[in-house]
Amino acid sequence: MEKRTNSPYPAVDRVVMALIGVVLVIGTGLFVWADREHDWRYYQFEFRRQVAEKFGADKAVILPHGVQQIWVADLGRADRCITCHQATSYPGFENAEQPWRTHPVEPLKTHPLEDYGCTSCHGGQGWAIDTAAAHGEVAHWEEPLLSRSLGEAYTLAGDKNALLQMNCNACHRYDRETKGAGAINLAKQMVNEKGCRACHVINGFGGTIGPDLTEVGEKPPEQYDFSRLSGQRTTFAWHVAHLKDPRALTEGTVMPNFNFSTEQAQSLAMLMLSWRRYDLPSRYVAGAPRTDPRSAEELAAEAAMKTGPGGWFVQTGCFVCHSVAALGVKSPAQIGPDLSTAVEDVQSRFGMTLDTFLANPTGTMSVVLSRQIILTPEQKQTAIQKLREAFAEHQRQRGAAATPAGSH
Amino acid sequence: MAMRLPSFSRTKPEAPGVHVDRLWSFRPQSDREAGDAIVSNFLLHWFPAKISKASMAWSYSFWLGTISAALFFLLILSGLPLLFLYVPSVERAYQSVKDIEFVVTFGSWIRAVHRIGAHLMVIAVVLHLVRVFLTGAYKNGVGRGQHREQNWVIGVVMLLTTLFLSFTGYLLPWDQLAFWAVTVGTNIASSIPGVGPQVRELLIGGRTIEQATLIRFYVLHIVVLPLLLGVLFAYHMWRVRKDGGLARSDREGLLAQPRVTEVVATKTYTLLGVARGAAPTVTARTLEAADTTVNAVPDLVRRAAIAILGTIALVSIMSVFIASPLEEPANALITPNPAKAPWYFLWLQEIVTDTTFTVGSVTVNGAFVGGVLLPGFLLTVLTLWPWLDRSAAAVTGLWLPRERRTQNLVFFLLILAVLGLTFIGMVLRGPYWNIYWPWEAWSDIPTRI
Numbered sequence: 037m038e039k040r041t042n043s044p045y046p047a048v049d050r051v052v053m054a055l056i057g058v059v060l061v062i063g064t065g066l067f068v069w070a071d072r073e074h075d076w077r078y079y080q081f082e083f084r085r086q087v088a089e090k091f092g093a094d095k096a097v098i099l100p101h102g103v104q105q106i107w108v109a110d111l112g113r114a115d116r117c118i119t120c121h122q123a124t125s126y127p128g129f130e131n132a133e134q135p136w137r138t139h140p141v142e143p144l145k146t147h148p149l150e151d152y153g154c155t156s157c158h159g160g161q162g163w164a165i166d167t168a169a170a171h172g173e174v175a176h177w178e179e180p181l182l183s184r185s186l187g188e189a190y191t192l193a194g195d196k197n198a199l200l201q202m203n204c205n206a207c208h209r210y211d212r213e214t215k216g217a218g219a220i221n222l223a224k225q226m227v228n229e230k231g232c233r234a235c236h237v238i239n240g241f242g243g244t245i246g247p248d249l250t251e252v253g254e255k256p257p258e259q260y261d262f263s264r265l266s267g268q269r270t271t272f273a274w275h276v277a278h279l280k281d282p283r284a285l286t287e288g289t290v291m292p293n294f295n296f297s298t299e300q301a302q303s304l305a306m307l308m309l310s311w312r313r314y315d316l317p318s319r320y321v322a323g324a325p326r327t328d329p330r331s332a333e334e335l336a337a338e339a340a341m342k343t344g345p346g347g348w349f350v351q352t353g354c355f356v357c358h359s360v361a362a363l364g365v366k367s368p369a370q371i372g373p374d375l376s377t378a379v380e381d382v383q384s385r386f387g388m389t390l391d392t393f394l395a396n397p398t399g400t401m402s403v404v405l406s407r408q409i410i411l412t413p414e415q416k417q418t419a420i421q422k423l424r425e426a427f428a429e430h431q432r433q434r435g436a437a438a439t440p441a442g443s444h
Numbered sequence: 445m446a447m448r449l450p451s452f453s454r455t456k457p458e459a460p461g462v463h464v465d466r467l468w469s470f471r472p473q474s475d476r477e478a479g480d481a482i483v484s485n486f487l488l489h490w491f492p493a494k495i496s497k498a499s500m501a502w503s504y505s506f507w508l509g510t511i512s513a514a515l516f517f518l519l520i521l522s523g524l525p526l527l528f529l530y531v532p533s534v535e536r537a538y539q540s541v542k543d544i545e546f547v548v549t550f551g552s553w554i555r556a557v558h559r560i561g562a563h564l565m566v567i568a569v570v571l572h573l574v575r576v577f578l579t580g581a582y583k584n585g586v587g588r589g590q591h592r593e594q595n596w597v598i599g600v601v602m603l604l605t606t607l608f609l610s611f612t613g614y615l616l617p618w619d620q621l622a623f624w625a626v627t628v629g630t631n632i633a634s635s636i637p638g639v640g641p642q643v644r645e646l647l648i649g650g651r652t653i654e655q656a657t658l659i660r661f662y663v664l665h666i667v668v669l670p671l672l673l674g675v676l677f678a679y680h681m682w683r684v685r686k687d688g689g690l691a692r693s694d695r696e697g698l699l700a701q702p703r704v705t706e707v708v709a710t711k712t713y714t715l716l717g718v719a720r721g722a723a724p725t726v727t728a729r730t731l732e733a734a735d736t737t738v739n740a741v742p743d744l745v746r747r748a749a750i751a752i753l754g755t756i757a758l759v760s761i762m763s764v765f766i767a768s769p770l771e772e773p774a775n776a777l778i779t780p781n782p783a784k785a786p787w788y789f790l791w792l793q794e795i796v797t798d799t800t801f802t803v804g805s806v807t808v809n810g811a812f813v814g815g816v817l818l819p820g821f822l823l824t825v826l827t828l829w830p831w832l833d834r835s836a837a838a839v840t841g842l843w844l845p846r847e848r849r850t851q852n853l854v855f856f857l858l859i860l861a862v863l864g865l866t867f868i869g870m871v872l873r874g875p876y877w878n879i880y881w882p883w884e885a886w887s888d889i890p891t892r893i
Contacts, residue, residue: 045500045738049746056753063760067553070764103547112539116547163542176619176771178892186893199893256778257890269890309892 076103076165079120083136090128103165108153110317115153115162117170125149143216157203158182190272193299194219198306205310208322210239222300223307230294238311246291253312261286275305341365345429348422349375353409362430372400376430378423390420490681491740492689499690500738500747504579504843507751508572512606513677514752515565518759520670522558530616532662534655537618538773545770556763562610564759566788569606573599577855580848582830584687585694585840592691593830595683598676600827605673607788612665614786615658623774624783626653626661628793632785635811652776691841781875781889790869791862792819797877822858 080101088096105116122136123129129138147157155162160181164170172180180186182203187196198219208214213221227233233242236249257271264285265274274285279301282291296304318324341350346363349355354375359367362376373381382393394416397405405411411419463480472478482488498504529548531540544551576582582596615626630653634644649656688694738744771780785793792815800810825832839845844852874880875887 044497045743045747049743049750052750053746053753056750056757059757060753060760063757063764066761066764067550071550071553112535114539114543163539163546165546169546176769178772180893182893257892258778258781260890262890269888271890271892274890 074165075167076119079135080122083122086129086132086136087126105162106149106153108151108156110151110320111153111156113153113155113162115155116165117154117158117160117162119165120167120170121154124154155179156206158200159203190268190276190302192302193297194303198303202306202310205307206312206314207316207320209310210321210323214322219299219303220307220310223303226296226300226304227307235291249308249311251311251313253309272305272309275308276301279304337366346426348418352411352415352419357404360426362426362433375423376426379427390423394419487745488741490685491744492685493740494737495689495740495744496693496737498695498736499692499841500744501692504692504841505690506571506575507747508568508575510748510751511755512565512568512572514755515561515568515759516673516677517752518561518756519558519565522554522561523666523670525554526558527666532616532658534618534658534774537616537658538770541617541619541770545768552768553763556766556768557759558613559768560762560766561759562613563787564755565606566610569603570788573603574855574859577829578852579691579843580833580835580840580845581691583691583833583835583837583840585691585837586688587837590687591683592687595680595687596830597827598680598683600823602673602676602680604823605669605676609665609669609673610788611786612661612669615653615661616665617770618658618774619769620771620774620778620780621769623653623776624780625786626657628783628785629789632789632792632796632811632815635809636816637812653774694840695842782873782877784869784873787866787870791865794865794869794873 080099084096084099087099099122102119103116104118104122105114106118107114118124120135123132124139125144127138127141129136130140132138143157153162154160158181159179160172161170161174161177161179168174169177170181171183172178182199184196187199190199192198195218201214201217201220204214204217205220208217208220212224227238232238232249235243235245236247237244238249240250242248255271257269260271260274262269262274265277267273267277276298278285279294279296280298281293282289283293338350341347341355341364344364346355346360346365349358349360349363349365354360355365355367357367357369357372358375359365359370360375379390382388382390386393386398393401394405394411460476463477472481526544529540529544529551531537541555544555546552548554576596576599582592584590584592611626611629615622626648630644630647633647634640636643645651647657647660648654649660684690784790795814795818796810797814798810799808799813801808833848833851835845835847835851839847868879871882872879875889880886
């Protein structure tokens with residue numbers, strides 16, 4: 037066979053090629069290993085062991101495996117906390133160590149996991165599945181887990197868990213008092229007692245001597261002057277120090293020193309940091325009105341109709357379409373004819389008596405009385421009686437109007 | 445490979461030009477099939493049959509062009525899965541990148557391969573250009589019919605395309621790093637006199653960096669620019685072949701007395717199926733000489749495989765250990781301090797800083813000098829250099845020849861200056877664009893809670 041080459045290369049190149057092959061295999065092994073290596077595998081294994089020990093192996097085998105998440109579409113949150121915190125809604129581990137502890141039941145009754153997820157209350161990075169990243173203890177994540185240990189790091193004077201309440205106030209901002217949010221409630225009380233609004237606009241009203249505080253929680257840390265603050269360089273620490281002694285941090289400020297206690301200053305700092313520009317679906321905002329607003333006159337008129345002589349027509353729902361002018365009932369829609377003259381009117385329109393009509397209605401009323409306002413025979417009798425009374429009243433009023441004013 | 449795919453029975457001779465199998469033949473059944481297999485084999489035509497040993501040497505080209513191409517290939521490959529995962533909308537882009545990082549199987553590795561590959565590609569392409577300049581490889585050595593200067597221009601355009609590809613990809617994660625790097629980059633563009641603001645508006649599809657910018661950069665990044673680079677790459681390679689291979693191989697042709705070697709009796713073209721049994725004999729001359737050349741298959745192929753697979757192995761392993769950054773979500777109201785352009789534009793940002801100064805009441809606009817005038821001038825000279833370089837053809841494909849000493853020195857100093865400025869911008873610039881030495885800590889960046 038032809039000598040194909042006089043190349044001096046193959047001897048070395050073949051070895052290099054083989055080495056690269058080995059490196060490629062090692063590289064593949066490395067990234068497969070790096071992808072599989074996660075602490076949650078251990079936490080799930082351990083939780084399964086604990087469940088098996090406490091409730092039996094059959095309960096353990098049905099526990100979910102792999103990455104778990106609560107997807108709250110309305111809030112755009114995918115909280116994967118339950119990948120490690122598998123006991124969150126699994127009763128029986130109330131006193132276990134984290135991450136295997138059952139969540140207290142009470143707050144979840146009003147804040148179901150599937151509607152709120154975890155991070156909307158607790159903070160942290162729900163997307164992540166490794167402890168440090170998930171608890172937000174990494175660079176470039178500004179919502180750390182509002183944990184007891186963080187509270188301890190700040191040596192909170194009151195409840196060490198209180199930092200969490202900042203997130204309560206995202207939705208409960210306009211509450212006067214929120215159950216379970218003691219620090220925030222204390223701060224709100226301070227705002228009113230000390231008259232913060234004398235100088236500051238809060239929620240749209242207040243003085244203009246100091247800065248508007250409505251969205252002060254959005255102010256980025258870069259915009260604070262930390263040069264006179266010792267200790268933790270965080271916005272929260274700045275506010276606490278500033279509330280306790282404004283002049284120490286801001287030279288020449290006119291803000292008075294209110295001699296706040298540490299607990300008061302910390303609570304107020306939490307409240308201020310909770311004043312942010314949240315983009316919440318309206319159903320999450322506590323206290324937001326759920327109906328169309330009505331004027332005082334409209335409300336008074338409706339109350340008068342309900343208690344007046346025509347109250348029965350209002351309560352039964354007839355007034356949605358029909359006025360009963362003789363009894364002072366005015367329909368907002370006035371789709372149907374006035375019922376004051378129904379006794380006469382039914383005869384002329386349908387060629388039957390009121391009793392027959394109500395027993396066997398035709399047209400629109402047959403639909404209404406079969407689907408929307410369903411009356412028992414007794415109620416129909418009441419209706420006939422009420423309509424007769426209305427007609428009598430109508431005739432009385434007409435008679436009174438026809439009589440000349442000066443005749444009696 | 446003894447695999448034989450099912451084929452129709454060959455009772456009738458097939459018509460000329462008809463390939464009766466429904467798939468490829470791995471073992472030719474006729475002379476025609478054998479010939480077709482060779483004629484239509486792309487790889488056999490990409491490479492010459494023989495290649496000079498000198499142009500294959502690691503120490504001549506460092507194989508930087510091949511490495512750049514390998515990285516481009518790797519970027520396409522790693523970009524494909526990302527296409528399925530990334531959502532180009534300002535509401536969801538950041539979240540989709542978080543998902544790629546945290547929960548997609550191999551997601552963070554794929555993203556790291558894509559990111560590290562992109563950074564390495566910028567480096568490899570620049571080094572390739574530096575090598576071509578320092579060896580005078582844009583010159584026509586043999587002369588007749590060569591157009592290496594055109595391929596140099598194509599190469600410069602490919603460098604710019606690579607930079608723009610990287611820059612458009614920079615925005616996609618929609619985090620603070622992306623947003624502000626693109627803000628700085630496009631603000632430099634707006635200092636072009638007269639049309640600057642319009643250029644910026646065209647680039648970002650409006651006056652603020654928003655959804656219009658994201659979709660614009662996205663489409664450029666995934667369709668337009670890769671396609672452009674692919675076409676330019678094909679043409680670039682084709683021209684390399686048509687110009688007689690690497691400039692280094694011209695050295696062989698330029699030898700004063702081409703050595704005529706003995707007739708190679710076994711040199712036949714029987715595979716083509718056109719001259720079986722009547723092999724034409726060929727007198728090999730210089731370029732084909734047995735002592736200066738080797739067969740492309742397997743020597744060149746093996747070396748190309750080493751360069752390509754080696755690049756892939758390097759990127760793969762780096763991607764396991766180097767995490768890709770993802771900062772806070774993009775926020776137009778909060779400027780990070782310092783805000784930096786992508787690293788390969790930092791030398792320009794540095795020049796912009798250094799050329800902005802006020803004398804009396806006159807302020808010199810650094811963005812124009814540093815962002816437009818200087819790079820524009822450098823780019824023009826760089827592009828036209830093959831026509832400005834008057835050195836003899838004899839020094840084509842030689843590292844640092846005496847005759848080109850001055851231009852190589854100036855070029856080298858310019859490269860050093862760019863590297864120096866990039867280093868200052870990357871490493872030394874800290875908050876408020878102040879100089880911080882590497883051993884000096886930046887002032888602590890405060891956080892919320």
